[in-house]
Each structure stands twice: as C-alpha cells, then as structure tokens.
Amino acid sequence: MKKITLLFFCICFIPLLSFSQSTANYTVEFASIWEEVSTNPTDGQSTINLPNSAHWSPLALVTHQTADTFFKVGAAASPGIEDIAETGGTNIFQNEVNTNADADKVVVGSGLGSAKGSIVINSLDVSENYPLVTLASMIAPSPDWFIGINGISLRSGNNSVNNGWKDTFTIDLYPYDAGTEDGNLYSGSNPDSNPIGVIASRSNVTPFNDKKIGTLTFTYNSSTLSAETANTVDSIKIFPNPTHGHITVSNIQNIELSSVKVYNVLGRLVKQIKVIKDVSKLHANLTDLSKGIYLLNLKTIDGKNKSEKLVIN
Known part of the structure; x- marks a missing residue:
C-alpha cells in the first residue's frame, strides 16, 4: 500500500474586527394540556380515549439563523424530525444540528411521563447571531405525531428595550403529522407512508379536534450587550x-x-x-x-x- 503523509498547516488567526454582540437568557417551558374530550368537553383535544402510556418525548431545541432550516410545514421531514416524531429519539436530530453551519446549539430537555404536565429548559442562552428557535417533541405513543415550532425569533427589533430581545411571551401549540407513517390511533407500530408525505397540521384530523394541545412560554431573564474582539x-x-x-x-x-x-x-x-x-x-x-x-x-x-x-x- 502506498504510504501517504498528511501535511498539517499551522495558521495563525488574528482578530479582525471589534463589534457589539448581544446575548439573552430565557427559561423555556412546555405545558401540556393533552386530554380527552370526554373528560374535558370544553378544552379537550382527543376525540378518542388516551392510552395509559400517554407521554411526551424529550424536548429537542435548536437555536439557529434561518427559518425553515430544520423543518417546514408542507415539506418532507428530515431524518431527525422523523426520528423524533416516530420514536422520540433525538440523536439523529442532534447530528443534523451539529453538522449544519446555520445552527448554534442544540439543547435536549427532559421528557414527560404523562399526558399532562410540563417540561422546563432552564437558562437557555441565545446569541444575536442565532436568534431563531426550532423545537419538537413526540406525542407518544403515535405513528408520527409531534408538537413543534419552526424558527421563532427571540429578537423584538426594539434595541431600546431588553437590548432588542423579546419580553416573556407564550405560543399555543397544535399537533403535527410528520407524513412518514400511516395510522389514526395512539400506536407506535404502524406501516410506513407510501409514498412519503409532508409535514402537515393534525388539527381536525382523527384523533384530534381543533383545540390547542399545549403552550410554550419563553420567560425573559436577562440580556447583555458586550463589545468584544472577535476572530x-x-x-x-x-x-x-x-x-x-x-x-x-x-x-x-x-x-x-x-x-x-x-x-x-x-x-x-x-x-x-x-x-x-x-x-x-x-x-x-x-x-x-x-x-x-x-x-x-x-x-x-x-x-x-x-x-x-x-x-x-
């Protein structure tokens, strides 16, 4: 076998520019109100009985620069989103984030072992260069249903308040279908969709009505504006x-x-x-x-x- 010698290049990186960079810290809380219509006729979302094993997978969150990078309604699910929606796994999604230059960081929170309750991610640090948040968690058990947000910006556009970061706010969450498995029941064993579909709203599609299934709250904690020398x-x-x-x-x-x-x-x-x-x-x-x-x-x-x-x- 021919021996190849690798050449290593030592490059000296010299700071080029000084600029002001703003960062913020938030607490993120997903509150699930998933329950049967028969139990709560006013606000219940499930038109059929929930399984005894109803739960939520670990909450996977990424901060990034550009909307629609990690999932988009009307587009095919990435392998990472498919894995979250079908199994609740996050490893493939984390790899997608770590190999994508549009992303800054991925944070995986805890899961929730019941239909109702909350998942909290404490002390999320967000950079001005990566102000968008995408998030997903599996509705489990299910064929390929999940809740998610796509590219929500935490920037307000008003630099005179909170250094341009949004104050505390809440988003209503509704179920999505990843378009990768067939089925209308709470089951984790289902045939693959053929052909593969696209991510779509599951609202008003069995077993869900049009009610929200939960909320996501971003609680603003603090922000900084620092002048630093950056390479x-x-x-x-x-x-x-x-x-x-x-x-x-x-x-x-x-x-x-x-x-x-x-x-x-x-x-x-x-x-x-x-x-x-x-x-x-x-x-x-x-x-x-x-x-x-x-x-x-x-x-x-x-x-x-x-x-x-x-x-x-």
Whole structure:
C-alpha cells in the first residue's frame, strides 16, 4: 500500500474586527394540556380515549439563523424530525444540528411521563447571531405525531428595550403529522407512508379536534450587550462536512475574501472556488474530486487565513 503523509498547516488567526454582540437568557417551558374530550368537553383535544402510556418525548431545541432550516410545514421531514416524531429519539436530530453551519446549539430537555404536565429548559442562552428557535417533541405513543415550532425569533427589533430581545411571551401549540407513517390511533407500530408525505397540521384530523394541545412560554431573564474582539474569519463555516461533493461556505458577516482553495493531503492545489463579493453563502461543487481528506483554505483580502479539514465521501 502506498504510504501517504498528511501535511498539517499551522495558521495563525488574528482578530479582525471589534463589534457589539448581544446575548439573552430565557427559561423555556412546555405545558401540556393533552386530554380527552370526554373528560374535558370544553378544552379537550382527543376525540378518542388516551392510552395509559400517554407521554411526551424529550424536548429537542435548536437555536439557529434561518427559518425553515430544520423543518417546514408542507415539506418532507428530515431524518431527525422523523426520528423524533416516530420514536422520540433525538440523536439523529442532534447530528443534523451539529453538522449544519446555520445552527448554534442544540439543547435536549427532559421528557414527560404523562399526558399532562410540563417540561422546563432552564437558562437557555441565545446569541444575536442565532436568534431563531426550532423545537419538537413526540406525542407518544403515535405513528408520527409531534408538537413543534419552526424558527421563532427571540429578537423584538426594539434595541431600546431588553437590548432588542423579546419580553416573556407564550405560543399555543397544535399537533403535527410528520407524513412518514400511516395510522389514526395512539400506536407506535404502524406501516410506513407510501409514498412519503409532508409535514402537515393534525388539527381536525382523527384523533384530534381543533383545540390547542399545549403552550410554550419563553420567560425573559436577562440580556447583555458586550463589545468584544472577535476572530471573524473563524466565524466562517463550511458544511456539510463530511460531504458527498457539494459544500456551502457560510460567511454571514460578509468578510471580504480573496480566495477559497482546496488542497489535497500532499499540499497540491486541486480546486479554486470562485469568490463572489457581498454574498453570505458560497456554494461549491467538488464532485470531480476523489473521495478522501482535503484542506480547504480561506484567505481574506488583508491576508488573514483559515484552514479546515474537509472530508469527501
């Protein structure tokens, strides 16, 4: 076997810009009021009896930049959302978050072992650069039903109050269907949907009526506005990585780049990606490169560098 020696590039990252960054802290509480209409004719949501094993899966929450990144009504569910909706598992969803440059962090709260009650995530820190929240929890047992919110912004737009963060507010929650399994009963054993459908509202579809199934409250605790020196070139992210050949260079601060180059493990330039000025995301097709390990190098107009290992599968 031919021996390949990997070359390691030591890059010195030098701070480029000072800016004010606001962060906020919230308490997040999901309150479930899931019950039968026969028990509560006014506010009950289930038109059939709840199973004795009725419960909620761990609450999975992600903070991110762009709406519709992790799920969207009318679109197919990602494997992560499918897993939450069908099994209550969060590992696949966490991996989706951790490999997506649009996301900042994923937080998994506790589950709830009964139909009614609450799940609380204490001390959620949110950054101004990642102010959107997406959240999901399985309605269990069920084929593929869940509650969720998609890309709710915690920014108010009024910087004179709470440094621009929303004060305490509450959202009503309704059931969704992930479109991945068939069934109208509270059962975890169901055939796959064929063809696979899209995420849709489950309101007024058996076994639910049009009543809300719970609420989600964001309680504002505090916020800060700090001036700090940031290594902005280090904020540029490349995803997905590993990749099957297509990558995105996410440059949300619009740092002016002079070059984006790909080198093989021997240090030979194999690809140069065209730089477009004032574009926050560059898309590159690397499918002509062989599978393996590469080094992607970013260079700013004033000579600062960032290098990152890139794996093509």
